[in-house]
Amino acid sequence: MWSLFAWLISFFVIISLLVIVVYQLMCLADLEFDYINPYDSAARINQVVFPEFIIQGGLCLLFLLTGHWIMALLCMPYLYYNIKMYTNNQHLVDVTEIFNxxxxxxxKxxxxxxYLLFILFLSLFWMIWTTLDDDEHY
Known part of the structure; x- marks a missing residue:
């Protein structure tokens, strides 16, 4: 039962990450079609960068703590990329360079x-597998 609960939490965490990334894409599309100015677009994107990093790190930690090693390994490249972007100080969108x-x-x-859709698909697969496996034991 706890494994199913962990998969449900991971499902909603992945959905929240998807919402954040889609929001960033919408801000960039609005900028491209000239619905929003560069300053507002960069401010909106930069506002959700740290929550994205924290949520993704929490997801990786959740997989590690619950013993889902394969999913944790699959989340590591994304976590590594976020850490690399942060340490190189390239994680925020620059207002002056946003059009270039x-x-x-x-x-990106x-x-x-x-990548998140792939992780979501695998998470759904393992959630269904866990549910069916729990039903066989009863």
Whole structure:
């Protein structure tokens, strides 16, 4: 039962990460179509960067503490990338360079989105597997 509860928590955490990444993509799309100015777009994106990093680190920690080693290993590259971006001081969007780096910023977030969708799919698979496995024991 605890394993199923851990999978449910991880499911909602992954959904929250997906919402954050989609929000960042929407801000970049609004900037591209000139619905928002660069300062507001950069401020909105930079506002959710740290929560994204913290939530993703918490997800990796959750997988480690619950003993889901494969999922923890699969979350490590994303965590490493976030840590690398933070230590290189490249984690925030620069207002003055946002138009020059718009395609790159969108590409980074699309890759994150694809990666998170893959992790979500695996999490759903393991949640269903755990549910069916628990039903067999009763």
């Amino acid at each position: 780096l718009l395609n790159w910023e969108k590409k 977030r699309l890759i994150k989105l694809g």
